[in-house]
Amino acid sequence: MSDCVAPHLSLPQPNCRELKWFEFVSGDRCRAVAWTCDCTARFYELYEMAGVGFIRRTIQRTPLSIVETNRWPLRQAREVWADIMAGRAR
Secondary structure (H helix, E strand, O other), X not given: OOOOOOOOOOOOOOOOEOOOOEEOOOOOOOEEEEEOOOOOOEXXXXXXXXXXXXXXXXXXXXXXXXXXXXXXXHHHHHHHHHHHHHOOEO
């Protein structure tokens, strides 16, 4: 049995959509509402704040790489999160 408590990503699908990633911006008052397991080098988090959401991707290497998507209305951010989890977007 695995010690992981967070979900793992599905493998990318053949026509996986490429998301645009931007430099991490600190200081936003937001909260993570969903995340993937960080037992792998790459993990994702869904953040929400004031009616908008975005995805943060962290790659655990030296140096650490943290990037984020654009901010979207919550519904769209949650749809993108579902696509990431299902392997339809990266």
